[in-house]
Amino acid sequence: MLGLLAAVLAATTQSSTPPSAAETPAPASSAAAESAATESAATASDILDFSVPWWERITVTVDDKGKQQSCRYETNWSGAEVCDPEMASSIDAGVKSPSGVFSKVTFERRFSPGGQLDAGRLHPGDTLLGRQVMFLTIDARGSIESCKVVATSGDAPPDYGCEEARKDRFQAQASAGPAARQAFMTVLAYGHSEHLA
Numbered sequence: 001m002l003g004l005l006a007a008v009l010a011a012t013t014q015s016s017t018p019p020s021a022a023e024t025p026a027p028a029s030s031a032a033a034e035s036a037a038t039e040s041a042a043t044a045s046d047i048l049d050f051s052v053p054w055w056e057r058i059t060v061t062v063d064d065k066g067k068q069q070s071c072r073y074e075t076n077w078s079g080a081e082v083c084d085p086e087m088a089s090s091i092d093a094g095v096k097s098p099s100g101v102f103s104k105v106t107f108e109r110r111f112s113p114g115g116q117l118d119a120g121r122l123h124p125g126d127t128l129l130g131r132q133v134m135f136l137t138i139d140a141r142g143s144i145e146s147c148k149v150v151a152t153s154g155d156a157p158p159d160y161g162c163e164e165a166r167k168d169r170f171q172a173q174a175s176a177g178p179a180a181r182q183a184f185m186t187v188l189a190y191g192h193s194e195h196l197a
Contacts, residue, residue: 057108130154137180140173
């Protein structure tokens with residue numbers, strides 16, 4: 001289930017745009033990221049912002065029979081929107097709750113440039129399913145030069161690691177210096193249950 005959510009999250013970002021001082025680039029979709037890796041220059045719609053922290057998440061709500069009741073995609077730069085029908089139908093949360101209880105399952109990516117790690121603090125009432133923290137270095141072209149998983153926790157770590165992260169493209173460095181830029185990517189999966197009114 002968490003691997004599916006990771007794949008869906010990677011493919012949902014083509015219409016959203018993270019903040020940028022110079023331009024408005026968008027996180028790359030899976031297909032766009034693969035083509036960008038083979039081309040020398042990526043379009044602005046395929047490029048992630050490196051200069052500021054950002055996050056994105058998908059939250060699925062299921063009823064006590066495991067039937068999906070809602071699907072929401074949310075970012076800190078564009079707010080929340082309902083998942084499109086294709087995305088919503090591709091997600092099976094695989095969760096059944098006690099009678100009269102709704103369960104929410106969330107998959108989230110948090111990007112932290114430099115040494116400002118966002119380890120993934122949860123809200124009260126949320127239960128951690130899995131967390132993975134990756135240390136990234138990004139070269140002057142905006143490609144991930146190196147990636148290392150530096151922390152993993154929870155019973156079900158998300159199936160989103162360095163292989164998936166390498167598909168992302170970041171803004172090219174304005175002045176091409178020899179030093180790679182550094183960042184952390186924290187990937188979380190967590191759940192929350194609520195009783196029906």
